[in-house]
Amino acid sequence: MDKIQDIFAVDKFKNKKQLLTKTLIVFALLFIPTITYLVILSINPSLKHYFDNISVVKDNFGKNVISNEFVMYFFAWGSFSFLVVGTIMTSFLILVLKSKTKDLYKLSYIILIAFFAVSSIVLSAISEHSYTKFYNLFEFLAQGKVSSNIKEISDMSNFFSEMYGDKKYKWSSDTLLWWLTILKIIVVILCFNIWLKNNNxxxxxxxxxxxxxxxxxxxxxxxxxxxxxxxxxxxxxxxxxxxxxxxxxxxxxxxxxxxxxxxxxxxxxxxxxxxxxxxxxxxxxxxxxxxxxxxxxxxxxxxxxxxxxxxxxxxxxxxxxxxxxxxxxxxxxxxxxxxxxxxxxxxxxxxxxxxxxxxxxxxxxxxxxxxxxxxxxxxxxxxxxxxxxxxxxxxxxxxxxxxxxxxxxxxxxxxxxxxxxxxxxxxxxx
Structure with a gap:
């Protein structure tokens, strides 16, 4: 038990309020892009049109531009749920640290909070990766330069062209998305490691x-x-x-x-x-x-x-x-x-x-x-x-x-x- 606890060498949780404040700031920063992304999923008419015609997409385009509706929405809301749970747990952090519970359990509680933060980032990235597949096809068809004899594709192209002006809701390219995801994970892991380490x-x-x-x-x-x-x-x-x-x-x-x-x-x-x-x-x-x-x-x-x-x-x-x-x-x-x-x-x-x-x-x-x-x-x-x-x-x-x-x-x-x-x-x- 001592060896497990030593992995983080907690300084007896002396700075409880400071740890609480820093953790809440981390979750607040993670909430901003997550909520923004959920809003985009909810109000994007092109995304709804895309999934309404997903059978056409599957029949006429390759797998790298075919999004999965379940993956996109399930993991997006899963990410949000993890952030909510992590925030709620953080709000009880001082009560947990002041309790007479063993230090190992207190440490496990903090690690669990960090787990929810990292898991939220990963779940959001999986959803956003699916969104980039949709957006690649959306932007391509919105150019209106596709000479296809398939009526459904032409109809999608016309609809997307109308939406492209002020309702295109671009998020991120797949490569940039994963670099940013890794960066966020690194920051969260580093922060929790540094905060939990002995300052001596x-x-x-x-x-x-x-x-x-x-x-x-x-x-x-x-x-x-x-x-x-x-x-x-x-x-x-x-x-x-x-x-x-x-x-x-x-x-x-x-x-x-x-x-x-x-x-x-x-x-x-x-x-x-x-x-x-x-x-x-x-x-x-x-x-x-x-x-x-x-x-x-x-x-x-x-x-x-x-x-x-x-x-x-x-x-x-x-x-x-x-x-x-x-x-x-x-x-x-x-x-x-x-x-x-x-x-x-x-x-x-x-x-x-x-x-x-x-x-x-x-x-x-x-x-x-x-x-x-x-x-x-x-x-x-x-x-x-x-x-x-x-x-x-x-x-x-x-x-x-x-x-x-x-x-x-x-x-x-x-x-x-x-x-x-x-x-x-x-x-x-x-």
Missing amino acids: QKSLLSNDVVSRNLNQSKVKDFLNKFSLTSRKNILFWLIIGTSLVFVAPLVYIINMSLHGTQMNTMLNWTFIVSDLYKPMSGESIATVSNSSYFAIKILPIIVSGFLIANILISSVAYIQNWKSSRRTFAIEFYILLLEIMLVLIVIAYSAHEAQRITNLWNTNAIGINNEALSNTYLQSVYGNFKAGNTIPEPWVSGLKYISQTVISLSFLATIYTILGVKFKKINENK
């Missing part, structure tokens, strides 16, 4: 501090900070090693996320534009390529976001000298290892699929309707794409890709093995 500036593990001669040289004192003689110093190198391995995946994700980059453009045209033009081309390129847009583009952002959050928490723990037990340190060690491994696996899959899709385009195994290529709206929103031209490699490929993966895994194995052995020796000596 003792060393991370006071038992690990090696007694030093006060008269030793400054150079030696500086070098001792980076030796592997304490778990705090091991944490420092753990952060550095994990961050170095993460550099290449981070560059890859940024390259894939930025508007106008070759990779971002290719993925947009492969999955979204091809699904928009399915009624004209007769098939979706996404079906031909047999790949998942979410797994290639969105999943790398999500798994990397949690790794970034953990690296930041570990960095704050190192800088502020948070106290923790050996068990806590071991948990952090393995979580970082699992997260960086997961990131490398997801990035490897994403890069492989991106390379395969590039080859399909370059060998003319897939193509797209000429009307789409001449559509200035599509070129501006989804990137300037020129089918028929050779598409450059989206990322390092072939032997270069294999070499990069081997180097990353080798460095990761080396740094974690060394740090793991040192950590074990420190434990054995205690």
Whole structure:
């Protein structure tokens, strides 16, 4: 029980009112976009028209522009409900902290509040992701430049064109949506971790501090900070090693996320534009390529976001000298290892699929309707794409890709093995 409580090292809940105020501010900030989004879902006439004609959409467009009504509304209201429950629990926070209940139960109560905040963010993101699918089709048809012989599609295009002026209710692109979601999760997790930590500036593990001669040289004192003689110093190198391995995946994700980059453009045209033009081309390129847009583009952002959050928490723990037990340190060690491994696996899959899709385009195994290529709206929103031209490699490929993966895994194995052995020796000596 003490070990579990030590994970957060609560300072006996001394600043109860301050914790209450900060928590209420977090929920208030989360309520603003959530309520705004719910209002949009309620008053958007185009969204209602879309779901009234969902059978037409499913018959004539690809899966990347088909929204799920249940997912959109259920998760949106679920997000709101979690915020309400979290706020109600927060209002009783001082009563709980003043009670004679064990500190572990008080801590569990605060963690549960944080859980509701994070869960609300995730549920809202799932709903908003479904909304972006609707909006991609809505904005496309609203341009009124679709030459379709299908009456229902023409009717939808006319209706959306009328609504597009002052009732378009744009929310966010799918990529930006998940970056913002990860940012909100990082902020919430960091805030609760910092608020729950002991403010006292003792060393991370006071038992690990090696007694030093006060008269030793400054150079030696500086070098001792980076030796592997304490778990705090091991944490420092753990952060550095994990961050170095993460550099290449981070560059890859940024390259894939930025508007106008070759990779971002290719993925947009492969999955979204091809699904928009399915009624004209007769098939979706996404079906031909047999790949998942979410797994290639969105999943790398999500798994990397949690790794970034953990690296930041570990960095704050190192800088502020948070106290923790050996068990806590071991948990952090393995979580970082699992997260960086997961990131490398997801990035490897994403890069492989991106390379395969590039080859399909370059060998003319897939193509797209000429009307789409001449559509200035599509070129501006989804990137300037020129089918028929050779598409450059989206990322390092072939032997270069294999070499990069081997180097990353080798460095990761080396740094974690060394740090793991040192950590074990420190434990054995205690």
